[in-house]
């Protein structure tokens with residue numbers, strides 16, 4: 001009766017991986033009351049995410065996320081979503097990215113000053129926490145032109161509680177999610193605290209009446225074409241929570257996984273440091289450096305292949321459809337799981353091997369586009385992908401100018417699939433100051 005639901009609850013990634021290994025690129029699954037198809041063929045994924053995207057909504061599994069982000073850009077649908085997407089789009093244009101790149105480097109510089117004190121004391125860092133705090137500062141400064149001050153601690157503390165609870169109850173029954181058990185109460189309390197911070201961001205801007213060239217101003221000044229009304233506080237809250245969460249967690253995990261992989265591939269780590277020295281030297285990194293940081297970018301792309309922070313997402317069919325010759329009925333779910341697609345041996349030979357060489361232009365040109373989906377694709381693809389890649393590349397470069405990150409030995413780190421894919425239980429690392437400004441160890 002429950003189909004694969006018990007397996008998904010205990011180990012979703014293994015369940016999807018085994019299904020694809022055993023049955024191939026298109027697998028029918030019974031998940032509790034739903035029928036679902038797991039898609040691994042890029043042509044089928046393209047069909048659902050792009051060519052016939054109108055026939056699909058986000059699946060009911062996104063309802064868990066709706067409890068937190070409400071009806072924001074990630075979860076809204078149809079004409080309402082399209083209007084919000086068009087409103088937000090200018091905040092991600094290239095000209096804005098160039099301006100934001102400098103803030104990204106600035107925030108990283110502030111972190112490095114703190115790291116200097118940590119390194120001087122010979123202490124280790126929790127890399128995941130550090131990357132989370134950094135990308136959080138960046139998203140707030142670039143999109144909302146503010147610093148959270150003391151409230152930063154609240155976001156930092158509450159989001160992991162919220163993320164964990166949603167991840168753990170993803171496949172749970174309504175009863176399990178609504179009973180006033182300690183775990184649920186902790187979740188509700190964390191959500192209220194996070195919400196208070198968001199209302200603080202909105203309230204401060206309203207009171208100050210400033211007009212910044214940022215996302216918050218775009219949302220605040222938006223007017224409905226017919227009624228002339230602005231966005232109400234609830235909608236603003238939903239959009240700000242969405243950007244705050246979608247805009248920092250994923251990128252920070254991409255960085256953590258990249259450092260995890262580099263620690264196992266010191267040759268690639270050295271090449272990156274050498275590239276940073278050649279391209280940037282000791283000066284402040286900038287947006288225009290990025291296109292020349294090809295080794296760095298390819299390592300990041302490969303890290304997003306092996307450990308896609310958004311490891312899986314799903315849709316629900318609004319009407320009957322046909323995929324690869326199979327009938328799909330209205331109401332059925334479709335699972336697109338980057339973690340699994342990125343490991344299909346047909347698309348990615350020797351899939352577990354870390355090989356940034358997969359991302360040379362020659363290799364990329366022969367691979368189907370939807371074989372690589374860390375940012376999804378089609379109209380609902382990630383609005384922040386260029387922002388994230390710019391941010392992650394600049395952070396890696398800025399850190400590489402001063403430190404090599406070495407993992408504390410003998411840690412058992414495993415991917416934990418909550419809403420996002422986290423390195424559990426965390427990553428402890430040592431900061432190794434480079435000998436010369438960008439490292440004599442480079443050769």
Ligand code: HEM
Nearest residue numbers: 073074246247250251254310313375376380382383384388
């Ligand atoms: C490495 C970093 C990131 C990854 C892996 C990632 C991944 C994704 C994926 C897979 C989706 C599509 C989900 C689906 O189709 O159901 C998505 C959507 C979205 N992402 Fe990202 N993301 C990243 C960074 C960012 C950043 C930096 C921002 C904002 C500044 C952002 C904001 C959003 C929003 C608002 C959506 C919903 C877009 C829409 O439906 O119109 N993401 N992201």
